[in-house]
Amino acid sequence: MFIGRGVELQRLEKMYKSNKLEFATVYGRRRVGKTTLINHFIKGKRSIFFACQKSSPSENLAELSHQVSTFLGYGVTFPSFTEAFRAIVRYAIEERLLFVIDEYPYLAKKDDNVISSIIQNILDHEAKESKLFLILSGSSVSFMEDEVLGKESPLHGRITAQFLVKPFDYLDSSRFVPSYSSADKAIVYGVTGGIPRYLELFDDSESLKENLLYNIFDSNSVLFNERENYLKEEFSEVSTYSSILNAIANGCTKVTDIASRAGIQTGALPSYLKKLKGVGVIDKLVPLGESEKKGIWRICDLFFRFHSFFVSRNISTIVSARMGESFDKVVSPFINDYMGKVFEEISKQYIQRYADLPFPLSLVGTWWGGSRTLHKEIEIDIVAESAVSSDKIIGSVKFRERKTGSEELDLMRSYSREMGGAGNFLYWFFSKSGFDEDFKKLATEDKSIRLYTIDDIYHK
Numbered sequence: 023m024f025i026g027r028g029v030e031l032q033r034l035e036k037m038y039k040s041n042k043l044e045f046a047t048v049y050g051r052r053r054v055g056k057t058t059l060i061n062h063f064i065k066g067k068r069s070i071f072f073a074c075q076k077s078s079p080s081e082n083l084a085e086l087s088h089q090v091s092t093f094l095g096y097g098v099t100f101p102s103f104t105e106a107f108r109a110i111v112r113y114a115i116e117e118r119l120l121f122v123i124d125e126y127p128y129l130a131k132k133d134d135n136v137i138s139s140i141i142q143n144i145l146d147h148e149a150k151e152s153k154l155f156l157i158l159s160g161s162s163v164s165f166m167e168d169e170v171l172g173k174e175s176p177l178h179g180r181i182t183a184q185f186l187v188k189p190f191d192y193l194d195s196s197r198f199v200p201s202y203s204s205a206d207k208a209i210v211y212g213v214t215g216g217i218p219r220y221l222e223l224f225d226d227s228e229s230l231k232e233n234l235l236y237n238i239f240d241s242n243s244v245l246f247n248e249r250e251n252y253l254k255e256e257f258s259e260v261s262t263y264s265s266i267l268n269a270i271a272n273g274c275t276k277v278t279d280i281a282s283r284a285g286i287q288t289g290a291l292p293s294y295l296k297k298l299k300g301v302g303v304i305d306k307l308v309p310l311g312e313s314e315k316k317g318i319w320r321i322c323d324l325f326f327r328f329h330s331f332f333v334s335r336n337i338s339t340i341v342s343a344r345m346g347e348s349f350d351k352v353v354s355p356f357i358n359d360y361m362g363k364v365f366e367e368i369s370k371q372y373i374q375r376y377a378d379l380p381f382p383l384s385l386v387g388t389w390w391g392g393s394r395t396l397h398k399e400i401e402i403d404i405v406a407e408s409a410v411s412s413d414k415i416i417g418s419v420k421f422r423e424r425k426t427g428s429e430e431l432d433l434m435r436s437y438s439r440e441m442g443g444a445g446n447f448l449y450w451f452f453s454k455s456g457f458d459e460d461f462k463k464l465a466t467e468d469k470s471i472r473l474y475t476i477d478d479i480y481h482k
Contacts, residue, residue: 025218026194027059030185034063037183041118041153045145045180048159049166050187051302051323052252053219056159059187060122069093069120070110074128079103082129103137107144114154126158127165135169135176142176162256164300189216189324191375192368196480199226204480205454206230208421209357212364213238215324220245231349238333239345239353246340249329256301259294262286264334266294267321270304271330275318295319310387310405311443324364331360358422358454365421365476366403369452372479373406373415380448384409393440402437404450412445414438419452426453428461431471450474 037044048056064071070093072086084099086106091097093113100106110121123129130137145156160166163186169175171184189195195214196207198221209230214220223237223245238245249267253260262284269283277295281288298304303326308317321327332353333340339348370386373379383406390401404417416438420426431449438447450472451457457465457473465471 024058024062025197026190027055027062027187030059030187031063033183033185038063038067038118038120038155043145043149043152044155044182045177046155046157046183046185047166047170047181048157048185048187049163049170050161051163051189051217052161052255053217054187054189055218056161056187057124058218060124060157060159064120064122067120068118069122071122071124073124074126076128079129079132082132104140104144107141108148111144111149111152111154114149114152116153118153118155120155120157122157122159124159125161126170127160127162130169131165138170139176142180145177145180163302164256164297190218190221191216191371193371193376193480193482195221198222199224201226202230204476207480208365208368208454208476209361211368212324212361213328215326215328217325220248220325231354234353235346235349238329239336239340239349241341241343245325245329246333249326249333252326257297263294263298266291266298267303267326267330268334270319270321271327271334275320277319280319307388309389309391310385310407311389312391316391324367328360332356361421361454362419365452365454366419368479369417369419369474370404370406372452372474372482373404373417373450376479376482380415381408381410381413383407389441391440393437395440396436400437400440402434402441405441408445412443413448414443414445415448415450417450417452421454423455425456425458426451426461427458428464431461431464446470448472452476452479 034046037046048060050056070089072089074082075085083103083106087099090106090109100109110119113119158170170177171181172178192208192211195211195216199207199210202210210224213234224233237243240246250260250264253263257263265284266280269280272283274280274283277291278288281291286294295304303321303323304319305322306314306317307320308314321330336345336352339345339352374383374386386404386406388401388403389405390399393400402416403419404415406415406417408414416434418430418434430451434449448470452474454476456475462473465473
């Protein structure tokens, strides 16, 4: 079953029908579905699909010769990549041909990116009048952005489209577990981060608990070691990066605190943080409208966040195969706390993509700061700014078992005054367990208030 990616497919199809030289890059983190997207797109089309291996250039050249032989229906052996690419261009002179190089960094890294210069030369001098559609894909986001798309790359300026394939949003993710309740669908999203390969492992004929025990909290499962395997793909000092992630998962958000918890020199930490940010595992969250100095580090990849929050702190229990009897003590009581921030992300996605908006949006984020009148640090879960006025949506998000009452409105109104700024405020509330009757009545009388249950945003 192929799910989502409608925007990407529409753009790729339009490029394909242009019948002129096209060159696209498709990149994103491991398991995000790049190859599935490409295979779905090229199905039934005249194409050569070359999957690069972590092997020598000569072995990769032999594999390319094999794939071209399969395409032609007879055997060919190319003496060099230059000759192979020239031949592929010739096959595309009269008729549209898709040529996919999957996991391009595996090949390019082996020869200090000389292969990119070869491709650039052929595109510039031999392929201009062809009907070739070249696609380079890669899981190393940093390499694709720096060495393929970057200004210093030989390929810079030749690419006609670039696709950063992102994880599925909360709604597309829910299509993998259609029989689950809205709350359980949200938790599945909070566990997998919308990564298709992880979502495919969940069987909605089994309970959520059974799926978690089987797919993550079992030392024999694929996802149990997935975090470390992913880090090994990108970095050599896996234990150091693991310690940094564990520190952030345990509430350390500033450089000094992270360094202390992870046992790393403060001066050395920024380099590690930059690399983790470069592969999309962490980011720096800044209060909307504030300077970056007020920002805090967080794990933005939800699978990494869940793994660091639950798996890392329960390793001994998992390895000793005692998680089944411990789950209700070490996981269940903390799920709502973990899901608080995840539900914020889901609610932001709903506002940005699916909600009936009162105005076009410019920025959507979070705001926090010190309150002079309340004498405490306050936080507004969601702030969505209008693109055409100074109006704002203020959002409060609750993933808990009890219903949300009208006292939350009083709190948000006081918080909005602390945030300041001109314009009108609209107050939107998102609740896993719904709202009490007084709050619902108040919302019917005041059009500046909107109430959304978790079912509302999953059954839009």
